[in-house]
Amino acid sequence: MAETILQVEDLEIEFTVSKHRSVSVVQGLSFIMEKGSTLAVVGESGCGKSITAKAILQLLPAGISRFAKGRILLDGLDLTGLSAREMRGIRGRRISMIFQEPMTSLNPVQRIGRQMIEALLAHRKISGSRAKEIAIDMLKKTGLPDPENRIREYPHELSGGMRQRVMIAMALLASPELLIADEPTTALDVTIQAQILKLLGDIKQSMNTSIMLITHDMGVVAEMADSVMVMYAGKIVEHAPVKELFHGPLHPYTEGLLKSTPRLDTEELHAIEGTVPSPSNMPKGCHFSTRCNRCMERCRKEEPPLYTNNGHRVSCWLYV
Ligand SMILES: Nc1ncnc2c1ncn2[C@@H]1O[C@H](COP(=O)(O)OP(=O)(O)OP(=O)(O)O)[C@@H](O)[C@H]1O
Ligand code: SF4
Ligand SMILES: [Mg+2]
Numbered sequence: 001m002a003e004t005i006l007q008v009e010d011l012e013i014e015f016t017v018s019k020h021r022s023v024s025v026v027q028g029l030s031f032i033m034e035k036g037s038t039l040a041v042v043g044e045s046g047c048g049k050s051i052t053a054k055a056i057l058q059l060l061p062a063g064i065s066r067f068a069k070g071r072i073l074l075d076g077l078d079l080t081g082l083s084a085r086e087m088r089g090i091r092g093r094r095i096s097m098i099f100q101e102p103m104t105s106l107n108p109v110q111r112i113g114r115q116m117i118e119a120l121l122a123h124r125k126i127s128g129s130r131a132k133e134i135a136i137d138m139l140k141k142t143g144l145p146d147p148e149n150r151i152r153e154y155p156h157e158l159s160g161g162m163r164q165r166v167m168i169a170m171a172l173l174a175s176p177e178l179l180i181a182d183e184p185t186t187a188l189d190v191t192i193q194a195q196i197l198k199l200l201g202d203i204k205q206s207m208n209t210s211i212m213l214i215t216h217d218m219g220v221v222a223e224m225a226d227s228v229m230v231m232y233a234g235k236i237v238e239h240a241p242v243k244e245l246f247h248g249p250l251h252p253y254t255e256g257l258l259k260s261t262p263r264l265d266t267e268e269l270h271a272i273e274g275t276v277p278s279p280s281n282m283p284k285g286c287h288f289s290t291r292c293n294r295c296m297e298r299c300r301k302e303e304p305p306l307y308t309n310n311g312h313r314v315s316c317w318l319y320v
Contacts, residue, residue, distance in 0.1 A: 002034040004075075005178055005210045006056070011070035013048075013055055015279070016063075023279040024068065026051050026234045028306070033178070038204060038211040040225035040242070042218065042257065046276045047231040049214045053180045056212075057097055058087045075177065093123055096171035100183040102163035105170065106155040112166050113151025116173060123174050138169040142199055161192035168199065175207055182214045197224060218261040222246060230254045233276055233287035236306060239313040250314040252292045286317070294318060 011029040014022040026048040033039050041049050054060050056072055058079060072079045074094060079087065091097075099105055107115055116135035117128060126134075132151070139147035142165040155163055164184065171179060181200065185193040197220060204211055213224060221228055221242065228245045230238040230253065238251040249255045256272035274291040277283060283290050286299040298317050306315040 002037070004032050004073075005035045005037075006033040006075075006212075007071075007073040008032075008052075008056070009071045009073070011052070011055060011072065012068040013051055013060065013065060014068045015065045017280055021280075022066075023282075024234060025065075025279045026055070029070070029236060030306070031229060031236065031239060033210055033212065034226075035177075035210055036204070036208045037226045038213055038224055040221040040228045041212060041214045041231060042216065042221060042228060043231035044216075044257075044272075044276050046233075046278070048234040049231055050182055052231070053097065053182050053212065053214060056180065057091055057095060058082070058084075059091075059097075092119065092171075092176070093174045094176055095178045095180065096174070096176040097180045097182065098164075098167050098171045098184050100186050102160075102167040103155065105167055106163065108155055111152055111154055112158070116151070116166075116170055119170060120173055134173070135169070138173055139166065141172075141203075142166075142169045143195065144169070161188055161196070164188060164192070164196055165199070168196070168203075172203060172207070172209075176209060178210045178212065179203075180212045180214070183216070184213075185220070186216070193220075200224065218258065230257065233282060234279060235287060235315065236313065237288065237315050241311065244312055250312065250319060251288075251316050252294050252318075253288050256291075286315075 008029055008031050011026060012024055013026040014024050016022045029052060043049055067080055074090065079090065113132065113135055117131040120126065120131040120134055135151060136147045139150065144150055144162055144165045158166065185196050188196065200211060201224060203209055215221060225242045227239065227241050229236055230251065232253050238245065238249065238254045245254065246258065249258055259270040260272060272291060277287065277290060285301050286304055289295045289299045292299065296317060304315045304317045304320060306313050307320050
């Protein structure tokens with residue numbers, strides 16, 4: 001049986017919206033990631049994808065958000081019980097994150113080589129010259145041209161695609177067991193996007209890294225993922241192996257997402273009408289009921305459970 005790298009159990013994250021009121025932005029989130037697998041997380045803007053990623057890394061905005069419930073187990077270790085210091089030992093070492101905008105994780109006033117060498121020396125007892133060799137080697141792996149000279153440059157001297165490669169190299173320095181990539185290619189042009197995605201695929205193969213890939217792009221999901229988790233308004237609505245999800249989507253929201261993805265064999269493109277409800281104005285019952293064309297009376301009253309059948313999970317009254 002495949003080993004588990006990450007297990008999230010009944011996670012709930014709350015944000016404070018006023019002095020006496022908080023709202024759940026993520027609720028009842030439970031899922032498992034297998035070692036060496038790629039899990040794609042999809043859903044429209046505001047569905048809770050980034051908040052879930054930040055919760056795993058314990059990078060939620062301090063003071064306004066909190067873990068209301070749940071556990072996050074990394075290879076059996078509950079991250080929610082760790083101190084800030086213990087968590088610093090996990091971030092960058094066992095779990096790394098790459099963001100949509102590389103400048104979020106690169107220091108603009110430090111040469112990239114120095115940033116990488118310092119990151120290495122913080123975690124490993126090696127000489128400065130060995131750290132430099134490892135940094136150059138990792139940059140080479142990401143396909144950055146001329147890394148021996150580029151490491152002397154500042155982030156602003158690099159192109160967007162090059163910065164993304166540097167950020168990926170930084171994230172991989174410590175050979176993390178889990179890499180969380182939050183829209184890693186959205187800001188890049190199409191050819192660079194393809195190169196970066198190929199790079200992530202190669203890394204997964206050669207380093208057996210598990211990847212959580214957050215994306216809006218169903219084409220990327222089809223190419224990269226082993227399984228797909230569809231989120232809607234803070235909840236998982238469907239989770240299935242990638243082929244099963246594409247060939248037999250069950251949830252009306254997943255059907256809508258797939259129909260709104262451009263395809264070569266048809267010009268038809270459907271949009272899902274309406275917008276994702278805000279966490280402070282969530283409809284009673286099924287969160288998708290305000291936009292669902294198969295909505296029944298029961299849907300407006302009761303929330304459907306996340307039902308599992310042969311590894312395919314769906315939260316919809318049509319299947320219970
Ligand atoms: N700092 C914050 N304060 C209050 N609410 C927040 C904050 N950050 C996120 N939220 C709320 O949490 C919900 C989930 O946000 P999240 O950033 O996870 O969405 P997302 O699925 O990543 O969307 P996108 O595709 O646009 O990146 C949203 O409703 C958002 O309004
Ligand atoms: S539970 Fe009802 S409203 Fe929700 S997705 Fe299913 S059919 Fe639509
Ligand atoms: Mg996001």
